[in-house]
Amino acid sequence: MTTTTIDTFVEPVAIPVRDLLPWLIFGGLLALLALYFVGAEQGATSIFGGMYVHEFVHDGRHLLGFPCH
Ligand SMILES: [Zn+2]
Numbered sequence: 253m254t255t256t257t258i259d260t261f262v263e264p265v266a267i268p269v270r271d272l273l274p275w276l277i278f279g280g281l282l283a284l285l286a287l288y289f290v291g292a293e294q295g296a297t298s299i300f301g302g303m304y305v306h307e308f309v310h311d312g313r314h315l316l317g318f319p320c321h
Pocket residue numbers: 310314320321
């Protein structure tokens with residue numbers, strides 16, 4: 253049995269905060285949008301009419317502990 257060793261050294265690349273900040277803001281907005289649809293998209297705050305979104309995320313709503321009924 254032979255073993256192979258890897259002698260190459262990979263140096264980590266530093267990502268400046270300036271380059272990372274737009275992606276963090278974008279990810280945060282997507283997370284807030286997902287939180288809105290799972291937690292508050294129903295009744296008076298609904299964007300889409302009917303109960304389609306509510307029924308679609310209903311199990312996730314209960315899993316995350318949002319009250320709905
Ligand atoms: Zn429910």
